[in-house]
Amino acid sequence: MSEIFIIRWPVDLSAIYIHGATIRYFKNRYVYYANEVLSPGQVICTWYSESDYLSTGISPSLPLLQANKTYELRLKIKSDNLLPTQIQINFIDKRQQTIKTLSTTEERMKFLVPDGTVSYTVDLLNLKHKWLLFDYLAIREIKHNENLLLEKQFKQHYDVFHIPSADSFFQNEARLIICAGPKSQTPIMINHKEHEGQIFVFMDGYAIDNLIADLRYILKKKYHFCFKFIPGVGYYTLSDEIRKKIRDELNIKVIDWRFTEND
Numbered sequence: 327m328s329e330i331f332i333i334r335w336p337v338d339l340s341a342i343y344i345h346g347a348t349i350r351y352f353k354n355r356y357v358y359y360a361n362e363v364l365s366p367g368q369v370i371c372t373w374y375s376e377s378d379y380l381s382t383g384i385s386p387s388l389p390l391l392q393a394n395k396t397y398e399l400r401l402k403i404k405s406d407n408l409l410p411t412q413i414q415i416n417f418i419d420k421r422q423q424t425i426k427t428l429s430t431t432e433e434r435m436k437f438l439v440p441d442g443t444v445s446y447t448v449d450l451l452n453l454k455h456k457w458l459l460f461d462y463l464a465i466r467e468i469k470h471n472e473n474l475l476l477e478k479q480f481k482q483h484y485d486v487f488h489i490p491s492a493d494s495f496f497q498n499e500a501r502l503i504i505c506a507g508p509k510s511q512t513p514i515m516i517n518h519k520e521h522e523g524q525i526f527v528f529m530d531g532y533a534i535d536n537l538i539a540d541l542r543y544i545l546k547k548k549y550h551f552c553f554k555f556i557p558g559v560g561y562y563t564l565s566d567e568i569r570k571k572i573r574d575e576l577n578i579k580v581i582d583w584r585f586t587e588n589d
Contacts (some may be wrong), residue, residue: 327476327515327516327517327518328466328467328469328515328516328518329389329467329512329513329514329515329516330464330466330474330476330513330514331388331389331464331465331466331512331513331514332462332464332487332511333373333385333387333388333462333463333464333465333480333511333512334355334357334371334462334463334464334510334511334512335351335357335369335371335460335507335510335512335587336371336372336510337384337387337510338384338387341371341372341373341374341387342359342370342371343364343368343369343370343371345362345363346361346362346363346364347359347360347361347364348360348361353425353481353482354480354481355480355481355482355485355508356459356460356461356480357459357460358457358458358459358460359371359457359458359459359460360456360457360458361456361457362454362506363458363553364452364455364456365452366452366453366455367451367452368451368452369449369450369451369452370449370450370451370458370541371449372446372447372448372449373387373402373448373452373463374387374445375387375388375389375390375391375445375446375447375552376445376455378516379383379432385511386511387510387511388447388448388511389465389511389513390444391439391446391465392439392444393439393440393441393443394438394439395438395439395467396436396437396438396439396467396468397436397439397465397466397467397468398432398434398435398436398437398464398465398466398468399415399437399448399464399465400434400435400463400464400495401413401433401434401450401461402433402460402461402462402463402464402543403450403458403459403460403461404458404459404461405455405457405458405459406419406455406456406457406458407454407547409453409454409455410431410432410453411431411446411448411450411451411453411455411458412429412431412451412452412453412558412588413429413430413431413435413449413450413451414428414429414448414451415427415428415429415435415437415446415447415448415449416446416447416448416449416563417440417443417446418443418444418445418446418447419440419442419443419471420442420444422432425440425442425443426440428496429451436468438478448463450472453517461480462478462480463468463565464476464512474489474516475489475490476487476488477490478487479540480508481508481520481533481536481537482533482539483508483529483531483532483533483536484507484508484527484528484530484533484536485507485508485512485526485527485528485529485532486525486526486527486537486540486541486544486581487512487514487525487526487528488523488525488526488544489514489516489523489524489525489526490523491521491522491523498530499521499522499523500522500523500524500525501517501522501523501524501525501526501547502525503509503524503525503526503527503529504526504529504569504572505526505527505528506527506529506530507528507529507530508528508529508530509511509528512528514526525541525544527541531565531568532573534568534572537572538571538572538575539576541572541576542566542575545576
C-alpha cells in the first residue's frame with residue numbers, strides 16, 4: 327500500500343499574500359492568482375503540516391511526514407510568459423527552528439525528510455510572475471522508485487482520480503472506490519497488490535448525473551468488461567438511493583459488490 331496526498335489552494339486567507347491580489351475560484355477548482363505589484367521572492371501562499379485548530383478552527387493543510395523517509399512533491403500550475411514557478415520546503419524541529427530548506431523550479435522534487443523534523447511548511451514563491459493558475463500539489467512517499475500514473479478530474483461536488491493498471495493483462499478491469507469529499511487535502515490509498523486499475527471518487531452527494539456521465543466516459547474509454555465496486559472512507563454517508571443509482575446507471579458487469587444488507 328502507498329498513499330498520495332492531493333493538496334488544494336489554501337483555505338485560510340491568512341496563508342495567502344492578498345495585498346493587491348486578484349483571486350478567482352473556478353468551478354473546476356482551479357485558482358487564478360494575479361498580482362502586478364508582487365516583488366520577486368515574495369511568498370504567494372504557504373501550506374502547513376501543523377495548525378492551532380482549537381484557536382482557528384482550521385485543519386493542517388499538509389500531511390504528516392516521517393523523518394528519514396524519501397518523498398516526492400509535485401506541483402501542477404501554469405504561469406505567465408512560460409516562467410518557471412518556485413516551490414520551497416522548510417523543515418522545522420521541536421524548538422520551531424528551521425533545520426533545512428529545499429527549493430526547486432521543477433515540476434517534481436524528490437526529498438529526504440531530515441532527522442529531527444517535527445513539522446514542515448511548503449511555500450509558493452514569486453519569481454517575476456503577474457499571474458498564476460494553480461491546480462494542485464501532490465505529496466507521496468517513494469517506494470521502490472515506482473512510476474505512479476495519475477489522471478484526475480476536479481469538479482465542484484466531486485473529485486475523480488484514476489490510477490491505470492500497470493499490467494496490460496488487467497487493462498479491462500478496474501476497482502471503483504467511493505469516498506466522502508471533495509476535500510482540500512485528499513488522501514488516496516493505493517493498493518499495489520491489485521493488478522486492476524483504481525478509480526477513486528470523493529463526492530458530497532450532489533451532481534450525481536454529472537458524476538455518472540464522467541465515470542461512464544472513463545470506463546468506456548479505458549475498460550470494456552467489468553469493475554469492482556469498493557466502499558472507501560466515508561462511503562456509508564451516501565444514501566442507499568445514490569449508491570443504487572450509481573450502480574444501476576453505469577450498467578457494467580459487477581464482479582464484487584460490497585453494500586449494506588439493505589442493498
